[in-house]
Amino acid sequence: MLWPDATSYDELVSDFAWQVPERFNIGVAVCDDWAAREPDREALVFIEDNGDTARYSYDDLRRLSNQLANLLKSRDVRPGDRIGVLLPQSVETAYAHIAALKLGAITIPLFTLFGEEALEYRLRDSGAKVVVTDGSGAAKLDKLRDRLPDLTTVFCVDGEDGSAQDLASHMAGHEDTFRPFDTAANDPAIIIYTSGTTGQPKGALHGHRVLLGHLPGVEMSHDFLGRPGDRIWTPADWAWIGGLLDVLMPALYLGVPVVACRFRKFTAEAAFQLLQDQEIRNTFLPPTALKMMRQVDAPEKRWKLKLRSVASGGETLGAELIDWGRRTFGLTINEFYGQTECNMVVSSCARLMEARPGIMGRPAPGHRVSIVSDAGEELPADTLGNIAVKRPDPVMFLGYWNNPEATEKKFAGDWLLTGDTGMRDTDGWIRFVGRDDDVITSSGYRIGPGEIEDCLIKHSAVAMAGVVGKPDSQRTEIVKAYLVLKEGVAPSDELAAEIAEFVKIRLAAHEYPREISFVDALPLTTTGKVIRRELRARAEREG
Secondary structure: OOOOOOOOHHHHHHOOOOOOOOEOOHHHHHHHHHHHHOOOOEEEEEEOOOOOEEEEEHHHHHHHHHHHHHHHHHOOOOOOOEEEEEOOOOHHHHHHHHHHHHOOOEEEEEOOOOOHHHHHHHHHHHOOOEEEEOHHHHHHHHOOHHHOOOOOEEEEOOOOEOOEEEHHHHHHOOOOOOOOOOOEOOOEEEEEEEOOOOOOOEEEEEEOOHHHHHHHHHHHHOOOOOOOOOOEEOOOOOOOHHHHHHHHHHHHHHOOOEEEEOOOOOOHHHHHHHHHHOOOOEEEOOHHHHHHHOOOOOHHHHOOOOOOEEEEEOOOOOHHHHHHHHHHHOOOOEEEEEEOOEEEEEEOOOOOOOOOOOOOEEEOOOOOEEEEOOOOOEOOOOOOEEEEEEOOOOOEOOEEOOOHHHHHHOEEOOEEEEEEEEEEOOOOOEEEEEEOOOOEEEOOEEEOHHHHHHHHOOOOOEEEEEEEEEEEOOOEEEEEEEEEEOOOOOOOHHHHHHHHHHHHHHOOOOOOOOEEEEOOOOOEOOOOOEOHHHHHHHHHHHO
């Protein structure tokens, strides 16, 4: 943990040293350790859309996760087996991860927005043995079971559903005591699938140490999270690294109550109301959420907020959002930076330094972040290059699941290349400049065009597809598709809507193309690859 009495960034960094024990288990650290010391301490508050509220102590999470761990063990789940968690923010999401991790299994967070193809790929690639889900997820999985030979069991939190078994009734017969598996800090714990520019998503495999690696960046971005009275909420899905490892797990580890809410649909008004009603002190608000909230007229006059810290990441904040945050929240929004493979490595911290709009921040304590050449040579200050992180680093992934070639390509020597370009000034401030790949940043999600193009060409009318990000004032970018239709197929608005829906139900609601243009041909390299930079330039010209 960071030293909260530090008065400057230099003091904070100079006094920091990693304390990563040889043996460490995330499930034990975020649950059992607190339950042993303060069993009645509030851990999680869950709010239904109708306002009904349920509160859970650390002892509640311990008992529930132990029952599930015993249930999983009775179904022959062993250390190293993969467990999918296909749920929205809920208490079941929390204790499903905790149970599997205490068992030594590897969890796979999965978006409820995923369609059948996206789920099938991730579950087949990981060889998932069990999935914990709800009624909606069970219905999707029911159609996939014959194509997922490794998937032996599906538990449903909403009761028995098709081939899915009722989670609560099966847990009820199991003991609420469990001896956690003795994991090493480097043992695998979580696979988070991340989209790249070509081909299918890759599974970033993290060890149990990843939680400890996140702490400096999390604490720094919240002006030292873990102070008396802290209480955190985020609208970010817990299937995203930004929800799971930037908020849920670090907060539980630090003893900070986590508020979860199942909004049917996120609205700015509902967010402000929750911040007020739940007396939230700390929040992670992705830039898209901030942009939506900024459209509300004079929120500071309508709601009485008690926020102590607001963090944001996923996209660069500009001066306008920083200024709006000061007027609305009475504080400076802290910006942080990272990616699924190596997260929370750069942050600003209003308590220690003035924000510099357009500049992400400085390396969080313990992380060596710099600008390097393609060959992994550190570049001088104020030189454009690759934003990179030096290994070893506890927050860094162990590698891509079953993909050593992709893992090797991620590094230049001992530098992990983020795929982003930037500059570093003489004080170590890092400025994001752009991406050297084609990942689309939309509403805080990093979306790979390869998976979308793959899905598009499965439509009976589509011959070829090129997908890029088109600049958008609210979402940063939207997914834009350029399509070549098959011979004899006529373009129309109706066909465009049909194709968009085709992608939406198969991949995810945030991945479908919001704009589609029909073209006679796509710009291609001599080897047949789509030249996306030309499509991006075209999308920018379209405005």
